[in-house]
Amino acid sequence: MTEPELYAPGPANLARVQKDQGQTGKEKWTLILVRELRHSPEKVWQALTDPAHLREWAPFVTDGSLGAVGTVNLTWVAKPTPIETKVTRAEAPKSLEYGDMRWELEGSGGGTRLTLWHKIDSRFIAWGAAGWQISFDVLERFLAGQPIGRIVGADAMKFAGWQRLVAEYAKQFGIEPPNRLPKGTQKS
Numbered sequence: 001m002t003e004p005e006l007y008a009p010g011p012a013n014l015a016r017v018q019k020d021q022g023q024t025g026k027e028k029w030t031l032i033l034v035r036e037l038r039h040s041p042e043k044v045w046q047a048l049t050d051p052a053h054l055r056e057w058a059p060f061v062t063d064g065s066l067g068a069v070g071t072v073n074l075t076w077v078a079k080p081t082p083i084e085t086k087v088t089r090a091e092a093p094k095s096l097e098y099g100d101m102r103w104e105l106e107g108s109g110g111g112t113r114l115t116l117w118h119k120i121d122s123r124f125i126a127w128g129a130a131g132w133q134i135s136f137d138v139l140e141r142f143l144a145g146q147p148i149g150r151i152v153g154a155d156a157m158k159f160a161g162w163q164r165l166v167a168e169y170a171k172q173f174g175i176e177p178p179n180r181l182p183k184g185t186q187k188s
C-alpha cells in the first residue's frame with residue numbers, strides 16, 4: 001500500500017453545481033462530478049457496487065451490493081446510523097441510482113467516463129466536491145492496484161490539500177467557504 005503522505009489532490013476542476021428547489025422549499029444543489037478513469041466500465045462498476053470495494057475508497061459502506069434494485073443499509077462515515085437506501089436503478093455497467101446519487105458509466109478511449117450527480121445541501125457543497133475529488137483519486141489508485149487507503153470524513157479534513165480544495169470549490173461555485181461544520185454535524 002502506498003503511503004497517503006505521498007498523495008496530494010490536484011486542483012479543484014472536477015465539479016460543477018446545479019441549483020434545485022427542494023419540495024420543502026429548502027434549497028438543494030446537485031453536485032456533478034466527472035472523472036476519466038483508465039479502467040473498463042465493468043471494473044469501475046464492481047468498485048461502485050461491491051461492498052468490499054466500496055470500503056476501499058467511498059465515504060460510506062453498505063451491508064449489501066448496490067448492483068441490483070432493492071434495499072441496502074448505507075452508512076456514511078460521519079454518521080454512524082445506517083440509512084435504509086433503495087437502489088432504484090442498476091443497469092450494469094452503465095447506470096446506477098440510489099438515495100440522492102446517480103452514477104453513469106460510459107466507455108471512453110479504453111477506459112470509463114464516470115459521472116456522479118449527488119443532491120446535496122448547499123451548506124455542504126464545497127466540502128462535498130472536495131471529498132468526492134479525494135475519493136475519486138483514491139478510487140483510481142485502488143483500481144490501478146496501487147491502493148492508498150480510504151481518505152474520508154474527519155481524516156480527509158485533516159489531510160494536506162483539503163482546505164485548499166474546499167476554498168477553490170467555494171470560489172468556483174461562488175459561495176462562501178465554510179469555516180466550521182454546520183450545527184448538528186459531527187466529525188468522526
